[in-house]
Amino acid sequence: MGLLDELFGDNNVTNATLGDKDIASDMLKDSKFAVTSLAMMVTEISNPEVRTTLAKQLTSSVQMHQRLSDMLIHKEWYKPYASPQQQLSQDVHMTQNAIR
Structure with a gap:
């Protein structure tokens, strides 16, 4: 049984299972990276x-990122308007729960 089995729950390890929130958060991070990379490419390409x-792909990626962000905000999985103190407190709480 490997790491992927543990992450996806094949070992009956409930604490290590990736949930919808984890997957969506990872998708949001990847989406942000794609938008940033495409924006840099558009400004550097000469052809x-x-x-x-690339500009069309950038527009599409920005729209997808906005839809994904809206979904995470609607589900209260992502709280971009929380104060820095609230965000830090939430991160500490989630870390403590993950350790247990």
Whole structure:
């Protein structure tokens, strides 16, 4: 039994199971990376056809990122408007729960 088995629950380890919130948060992080990378590429590419293609992909990626962010905010899995103190407190609480 490997790490993936533990993460996805094949070992009956409930604390290590990836939930919807974890997967969605990871998708949001990856989406942000894609938007950032595409934005950098669009500004650095010299070929107009490639620039146009990348700009269209950037627009699509931004829209997907917004939809994903809205979903996480709606489910209260992501709270971008919380104060820094609230965010830190929530992170500490989640870490303590993960350790237990």
